[in-house]
Amino acid sequence: MNAQLFQQASQALSQIKTFKHPADVSLSYFFRNNPQLGQQDRNWIAETVFGLLRNKIWIDWRIGPSSGRQQLIAYFRLVKGLPQKELATILREEDIEWLKKAMEQTPAEMPISAQAELPEWVCSRLKAHMQDADIIQIGRGMKESAPLDLRINTFKAQRAIIEAQLQKSGLEYSATPFSPFGLRLKGKPAIHKHPAFVHGDVEVQDEGSQILGLLVAPKRQEMVVDFCAGAGGKTLLLGAMMASQGRLYAFDVAEKRINNLKPRLKRSGLSNVHPQLITSENDQRIKRLAGKIDRVLVDAPCSGLGTLRRNPDLKWRQNEVGLAEILQKQKAILQSAARLVKPGGRLVYATCSILPEENEDQITAFLEKNPDFEITSAKEVLEQQRVELDTGDFLKLYPHQHSTDGFFAAILTRKAS
Numbered sequence: 195m196n197a198q199l200f201q202q203a204s205q206a207l208s209q210i211k212t213f214k215h216p217a218d219v220s221l222s223y224f225f226r227n228n229p230q231l232g233q234q235d236r237n238w239i240a241e242t243v244f245g246l247l248r249n250k251i252w253i254d255w256r257i258g259p260s261s262g263r264q265q266l267i268a269y270f271r272l273v274k275g276l277p278q279k280e281l282a283t284i285l286r287e288e289d290i291e292w293l294k295k296a297m298e299q300t301p302a303e304m305p306i307s308a309q310a311e312l313p314e315w316v317c318s319r320l321k322a323h324m325q326d327a328d329i330i331q332i333g334r335g336m337k338e339s340a341p342l343d344l345r346i347n348t349f350k351a352q353r354a355i356i357e358a359q360l361q362k363s364g365l366e367y368s369a370t371p372f373s374p375f376g377l378r379l380k381g382k383p384a385i386h387k388h389p390a391f392v393h394g395d396v397e398v399q400d401e402g403s404q405i406l407g408l409l410v411a412p413k414r415q416e417m418v419v420d421f422c423a424g425a426g427g428k429t430l431l432l433g434a435m436m437a438s439q440g441r442l443y444a445f446d447v448a449e450k451r452i453n454n455l456k457p458r459l460k461r462s463g464l465s466n467v468h469p470q471l472i473t474s475e476n477d478q479r480i481k482r483l484a485g486k487i488d489r490v491l492v493d494a495p496c497s498g499l500g501t502l503r504r505n506p507d508l509k510w511r512q513n514e515v516g517l518a519e520i521l522q523k524q525k526a527i528l529q530s531a532a533r534l535v536k537p538g539g540r541l542v543y544a545t546c547s548i549l550p551e552e553n554e555d556q557i558t559a560f561l562e563k564n565p566d567f568e569i570t571s572a573k574e575v576l577e578q579q580r581v582e583l584d585t586g587d588f589l590k591l592y593p594h595q596h597s598t599d600g601f602f603a604a605i606l607t608r609k610a611s
């Protein structure tokens with residue numbers, strides 16, 4: 195660490211802290227405007243500002259109102275535990291005085307929000323459903339940085355060959371605990387340049403996201419819809435599970451995301467995927483396919499509060515007003531997507547959120563309105579695939595328990611008429 199680099203981290207932080215854009219977007223913009231920074235410096239700045247964001251609620255409570263520079267000093271001193279002499283190169287005279295006072299002050303009792311490193315409004319919503327100790331555990335799990343998980347593209351590649359390739363290039367990895375297609379890399383190697391990635395033999399995908407595919411469990415020759423396909427993280431998995439057979443529609447309302455799916459699709463070698471830009475959840479195409487689809491995945495737009503390990507800035511970018519809109523959208527999408535499912539067919543509703551309003555509550559409301567659907571146990575569906583993961587009827591994943599992002603999923607089956 196040197197004074198200049200520290201100053202640059204502080205500047206990057208002040209741009210991120212407007213929270214007008216996602217933190218990674220603001221950071222890329224900062225790097226574009228500072229082309230003199232080498233890769234090592236960029237990595238250090240990114241690690242530092244993300245480290246701060248992962249701990250900022252606690253830091254704000256501990257040191258009170260303060261500048262970005264002071265928050266960074268507090269991060270190194272109080273979170274990373276660096277002794278003051280190691281900060282000598284960056285501390286100015288006024289910093290030393292400020293730090294002395296900050297270290298001495300004892301703030302009032304720590305609120306649950308600071309203990310859990312979650313916004314107050316999130317804590318109060320969780321409190322209606324769980325104990326404080328559980329909220330704290332969930333929140334603390336979100337403070338760790340996420341591991342780099344790969345999914346083997348089983349349509350193209352065999353695990354033994356991929357493992358041999360990784361070993362040959364000196365990469366360390368282990369099998370993911372639950373997903374049969376997963377590998378967890380040690381550290382954060384530049385996997386996008388690795389031949390296995392370039393040839394489409396592996397994709398980067400959190401193990402939790404891989405498990406969602408196991409809940410859909412599409413069969414070869416089936417008609418499947420990935421309703422909120424985005425750039426196709428789950429589409430590619432579903433397509434591989436279908437061994438590139440049957441028909442898999444990838445719907446989304448965002449043109450950019452559907453366009454981003456196309457190069458990934460090409461790399462994957464799949465030919466059963468049909469990306470379709472839709473105008474809304476009520477697009478004409480949905481009416482035409484009504485009652486014809488075997489399996490539908492709704493990976494709904496959500497608050498993303500299960501992904502705080504990767505997107506800690508969501509703690510400031512999400513709020514209750516935004517949540518109210520998201521809840522309406524989720525409800526409308528689920529209701530419309532359900533029309534696609536044929537009798538006996540399966541609908542999987544998933545989010546990367548930890549809020550019950552976006553999860554269980556949506557399912558309860560849906561089932562009240564749609565008595566022709568019933569819950570199928572996630573535990574049983576996973577058991578059938580020899581995956582030992584029991585979170586009950588619903589899939590509920592948390593970083594502190596499963597080392598995945600926070601995910602929720604419910605399997606709904608349309609009763610055979």
Ligand SMILES: C[S@@+](CC[C@H](N)C(=O)[O-])C[C@H]1O[C@@H](n2cnc3c(N)ncnc32)[C@H](O)[C@@H]1O
Nearest residue numbers: 422423424426427428446447448475493494495
């Ligand atoms: C959680 S993301 C999906 C991520 C994706 N399934 C993946 O695995 O990479 C939710 C997606 O829903 C899309 N979306 C939002 N409103 C929609 C709607 N009315 N109908 C279909 N998709 C919608 C968003 O554009 C976004 O790509």
